[in-house]
Amino acid sequence: MLHEELRQKLIDTALTMERYGLIHMSGGNVSLRVGDLVLVTPTAMAYETMRPEDIVITDLEGNTVEGIRRPTSDLKAILYILKHMDVKVVIHTHQPKAVALSLVADRLPLISTTLVDEVKDEVKVAPFTISSDEGMGIETVEHAGRALCVILKNHGVMAYGKDLEQALCAAVYLEESCDVYLQALSTGRPIAVLSREEADAEDAPRGYYGQP
Ligand SMILES: [Zn+2]
Numbered sequence: 001m002l003h004e005e006l007r008q009k010l011i012d013t014a015l016t017m018e019r020y021g022l023i024h025m026s027g028g029n030v031s032l033r034v035g036d037l038v039l040v041t042p043t044a045m046a047y048e049t050m051r052p053e054d055i056v057i058t059d060l061e062g063n064t065v066e067g068i069r070r071p072t073s074d075l076k077a078i079l080y081i082l083k084h085m086d087v088k089v090v091i092h093t094h095q096p097k098a099v100a101l102s103l104v105a106d107r108l109p110l111i112s113t114t115l116v117d118e119v120k121d122e123v124k125v126a127p128f129t130i131s132s133d134e135g136m137g138i139e140t141v142e143h144a145g146r147a148l149c150v151i152l153k154n155h156g157v158m159a160y161g162k163d164l165e166q167a168l169c170a171a172v173y174l175e176e177s178c179d180v181y182l183q184a185l186s187t188g189r190p191i192a193v194l195s196r197e198e199a200d201a202e203d204a205p206r207g208y209y210g211q212p
Contacts, residue, residue, distance in 0.1 A: 007052035042069035080137030097178035118173035
């Protein structure tokens, strides 16, 4: 079986997404590009009982190279992102705070150091597209900017990055930031947004955070 360890890492990532409330049951998906191959979670299967052999490996056109299951129904959108952005991982979630924000705003502005550190920039809300359509991928590429996430209006989130950890962190901290922003919005008071200078200062390398 190709990439057995990586297959398990995809499942572990999906289980972490579930633990943080970003998905439920079989919702969302995780994809990882390795060269010209893509490992993807299968469609309509609960992560809790998923096994490495349930992960599907496709080529960049979506043809199954190895696997006994049908890949995620969002595969076309995911492949579009992997082919048009310099990223290796795409995570799709239905995280409720981000979806709630998409109903009332067109972006999550730079509201906190967490957002700058983990998501890299303000996050745009892409227009509605039906699920499982390549349009989800096209709109993600269109609205990505410097951020590691795009919110899909009335649907969920596309988070992406150089590896599983980076994309997962972006999705988790996006949800935290959406929660903070929605709470602030609900007061009806003006929102204090970081300036570009403040955000750039926060984003500049300082070499302390993290273990050596
Ligand atoms: Zn979805």
